[in-house]
Amino acid sequence: MAEGSVLVVSDDSALSYHAKKDLTRQNFNVIVEANEALAMNMAKTNNFDVIILSIKGDNLEHSRLLLDIKSSKLDSMLIVASDSYSVSSISDMQRFGIFGFLPSSLDQRNLFLIVKQAVFVKKVRNIVKIHEEKILSLEKQIVLLNKKVEDGAKNTVSLYRNLQESYIGSVKALAQALDARDGYTHSHSQNVAKYAVVIAEEMGLSVSEIKDIRDACELHDIGKIGIRDAILSKEGPLTDSEWRQMREHPLKGAQILKSLDLKNVLELVKQHHEHYDGSGYPEGKKNGEILLGARIVSLADAYDAMCSARAYKNKYFSKAEAVEEIKRSSGKQFDPRVVEAFLRVIDRIQ
Ligand SMILES: [Fe+2]
Ligand SMILES: [Fe+2]
Structure with missing residues (x-):
């Protein structure tokens, strides 16, 4: 050679x-x-x-x-x-x-x-050039591979999100169906969400906090799924055992939501029957122990319940009476700050 x-x-x-x-x-x-x-x-x-x-x-x-x-x-x-x-x-x-x-x-x-x-x-x-080309091609392959991994991850994330959103949608639809079963109008959860969002905005909560509140409102009574119709639609006062079952619904709701990646929403649902003075359930939390979002959901929920055709605590309220009842319950069932915000936006809510 x-x-x-x-x-x-x-x-x-x-x-x-x-x-x-x-x-x-x-x-x-x-x-x-x-x-x-x-x-x-x-x-x-x-x-x-x-x-x-x-x-x-x-x-x-x-x-x-x-x-x-x-x-x-x-x-x-x-x-x-x-x-x-x-x-x-x-x-x-x-x-x-x-x-x-x-x-x-x-x-x-x-x-x-x-x-x-x-x-x-x-x-x-030439040897150096070949190696440089190999290194360059290797670098290109790594960039491509990283991009593929990134795209794959994005696809997986978006698939997961789609799946989760459709699941959440189904659970919300179920919650709406439950509203009707509970003796409220079919839009009780939607009304609660509408009121709570306006109050939360008035109180200056962040966009993500407000989104969690909206989701929580739409799902707040999902735990009633296991309660018999006879109890849900009972006209007269509930027996002790029936009340016990009713009072379990925030925890049952939280259990249902455990399978969703909605930690904040789950907590709000769990706390939506806690009272500012500690007299609520399931844990008897009070004041700042209760999430602000849950204090807002609680007031919005009670207001819509009072205004619905269904008796609230065995009483029927007009809207004006409902507002008065909420004022009376400020510092007891409801957080005074939330009541104040509610009163400031009441014109927009009705
Ligand atoms: Fe509830
Ligand atoms: Fe409710």
Whole structure:
């Protein structure tokens, strides 16, 4: 196998002759060409390891072929042979991509050495280039892979969200059906949500807090699902055992919502029958122990219950009477701050 391929471009017959003879003896494939245009064509089509270019004078800019080789960005290692070029500065070498200079009178041993070094450097450059390309392609693959993982994760997240939202939608529909069973109008939960959102906005709660409150209102009585119709729609007062069952619905609701990723909503549902003075259920929490959202849901829930056709605590209320009842219960069943906000927005609610 040849040591490498060399193109000698020179009209100096002595240089061409010696280069061809000496390098061929050292197992290089050597082509000699005096015509620069033909040489350039050969250089472009043959990817020589080394091009030895003979230049007259000391102005590199005057060599058309040197400029062509530079602009063609060939891989070949360039060696400039010149007897008159004496200032072989590094900046000239870098500017033209010249590997080395050699005097035309260079002896055969030095010619062989500089050509062998050029071939070696070219091989090293190729190896580095291949590795760089491999690294670059690897980096691209990693970027693509990361993007795929990211897209996959996004898809999974959005699939999960869709699934969750459709599940929440089904549970809300169930809650609405339960409203009718409970003796309220079918829109009790929706009304509670409407009132609670207006009060929450008035109190300056954040968008996400208000969203949780809306969800909690729409789901607040879902725990009544296990309570018999006879108890839910009973006209007269409930027995102790019936009350016990009724009072379990906030906890049952929280249990139902456990399968959804709605932690805040679950807590609001659980606390929607707690009273500000601690007289509520299921845990008898009071004041700040009860989430502000739950204090708002509680008032909105009671107001709609009072205004519904169904008896609230065995009494029937007009809207004005319901407002008065809420005022009376401020600081007892209801948080005074929530009552104040409610009174400020009552015109918008009715
Ligand atoms: Fe309730
Ligand atoms: Fe309710």
